[in-house]
Structure formats: C-alpha cells, structure tokens
Amino acid sequence: MNEHSSQPSQPDATNSAAAHRRRPASHQRNHGRRQHKNQAAPHPFTPAQLSQRAASVPTITYPAQLPVSARQEEIAAAILANQVVIVAGETGSGKTTQIPKICLDLGRGVNAMIGHTQPRRIAARSVAERIAQELGTKVSKESIVGYQVRFTDEVSEHTLIKLMTDGILLAEIQNDPLLRRYDTLIIDEAHERSLNIDFILGYLARLLPQRPDLKVIITSATIDSERFAAHFGVEGRPCPNY
Secondary structure, three states, rough: OOOOOOOOOOHHHHHHHHHHHHHHHHHHHHHHHHHHHHHHHHHHOOOHHHHHHHHHOOOOOOOOHHHHHHHHHHHHHHHHHOOOOOOOEOOOOOOHHHHHHHHOOOOOOOOEEEEEEEEHHHHHHHHHHHHHOOOOOOOOOOOOEEEEEEEOOOOOOOOOOEEEEHHHHHHHHHHOOOOOOEEEEEEHHHHHOOHHHHHHHHHHHHHHHOOOOOOOEEOOOOOOOHHHHHOOOOOOOOOOOO
C-alpha cells in the first residue's frame, strides 16, 4: 500500500464509530500473527526423555551388499553439509531402509523424530518392520522404530524413526505448521508425484527458511533429480543429489 501525504477528510460519526469497532479486531489479528512468528517452538521432550532417547540408539551397521551402503559416508557428509539432499537410486539399492539409519547414525532423531513418508499404508508398515529388524528391535510404542497410518498409531516418546503415509504428514501440517516433532524428514517415492507429495514438497520448500535445523532428504527410484534440486536450491545453487 502506498502512503499519501495529504490529510484525509474528516469522517462522519457513523464511519468513525465503524472504524473504532474495526480497529480492535484488526489489532488482535496483527498481534496474533506477530506472537505466532516470534513464539519459540516448545521442546517436545524433557531432559530425562532426551537422555533416554540418546541412550536408546543402537550400534548401526549397513549391509555390504546394498549399493547405498557403499556410499554411506558420502551421503552422510552431504546430509551434514546441506539442508536438502536428493537421493535417486534403483529399486533394491537400499535407500529406503538405509538412509533413516544414516540419519540416526548422524545423531538425528534424538531431539526430534526422523519422519519417513511412504505413499501407501502397507509400505509404511513393512519398511518400519525392516528397519526395526536391522536395528535389532521390533516395531512398537516401546521401540525406537514406529509407524502411523490411518487407524494405527505405534508412535510414542520412545520413537526415533517414524514411518507414515503422506496423508498423515499432511494432517500434522494442519496442527503443527512448523512440524516441530521432526528434525529430519525423508520423502520417499517422490517420482510418483501424487497431489499429496506435490503439496508436501511445495510446503517444505517454503518452510525450510523458518526451520534451519530441519533436514529434508528426497528419495526415489526414478526422479528428475536436477529439476527437484533446482526447486530446493539455495541462492541459485541446486542442492546436491546422488
């Protein structure tokens, strides 16, 4: 809105009263927006819970036969150095099961969860079970690996890695726009380009400047990695992809 130097005409009594009634509501809305913007994000866990979560991280190994395992150190370095990393690999390369473990190995998932999305409920459950098996545990609310799909919630304060459908993450965005329950988000099967995935990727691109602590890893079997990298690029530079 442009500012004008000329003095406004004197309003009549009706307009003056209406303006007076409107000002408090406008002031309250503006105050609410400032308060939301400046409000510090509450920490999801107590110090005792954080100690327990850190102590629950097991020794992590990577199956030698998987291609992702051969590049584990390279991918880990990219995650440490960048807010967004894109990993494209063929089906069976191990990206879906090993990247959450790489993140956990880097210390992610303790202060907040590692969220890992899948487009279908059966995939969310089966991937959770596989990751839990490789970490020497089982999927449950008492385990470090849990999952949430429609009508099933195996997530608690013990959960470090959470598998879920795209729809579950969308629902959480409505209740927690800053997604403060997560310090890492892995968006799998991004090549499917469903409405859910498109919305999530667009939302995350806008959210990242507000959450500099949040890491995003986008994985897929077949993906236009250059286009996705450019979409999430910073200062004109595409984010790294593997």
